[in-house]
Amino acid sequence: xxxxxxxxxxxxxxxxxxxxxxxxxxxxxxxxxxxxxxxxxxxxxxxxxxxxxxxxxxxxxxxxxxxxxxxxxxxxxxxxxxxxxxxxxxxxxxxxxxxxxxxxxxxxxxxxxxxxxxxxxxxx
Numbered sequence: 315x316x317x318x319x320x321x322x323x324x325x326x327x328x329x330x331x332x333x334x335x336x337x338x339x340x341x342x343x344x345x346x347x348x349x350x351x352x353x354x355x356x357x358x359x360x361x362x363x364x365x366x367x368x369x370x371x372x373x374x375x376x377x378x379x380x381x382x383x384x385x386x387x388x389x390x391x392x393x394x395x396x397x398x399x400x401x402x403x404x405x406x407x408x409x410x411x412x413x414x415x416x417x418x419x420x421x422x423x424x425x426x427x428x429x430x431x432x433x434x435x436x437x438x
Contacts, residue, residue, distance in 0.1 A: 364380060371399065377403070379396045
């Protein structure tokens with residue numbers, strides 16, 4: 315003589331819990347896949363933007379900036395890279411001004427000294 319719950323009722327509850335676990339697992343896998351897709355897609359767009367800007371800089375356009383506002387390692391890298399480009403641009407501008415000044419001096423030398431004065435050694 316068996317006392318207790320019939321086997322069919324127990325199996326119904328086991329099957330219901332198994333279906334719930336399977337559905338919960340499938341929903342969890344789909345949710346994780348969506349999150350991974352969004353993170354990877356966001357990172358890929360960010361890297362593509364950085365690559366496009368760096369290509370312009372590599373082509374000689376020192377006015378381009380990465381201008382990323384993210385508060386992570388990539389954002390820090392972009393800010394430091396922009397700062398470096400600003401310093402390089404200032405150095406190039408300073409070099410260009412110095413070159414123009416030197417060229418101006420070179421052009422003025424014949425007007426300041428006659429040919430005879432240039433042949434004679436300078437007195438110190």
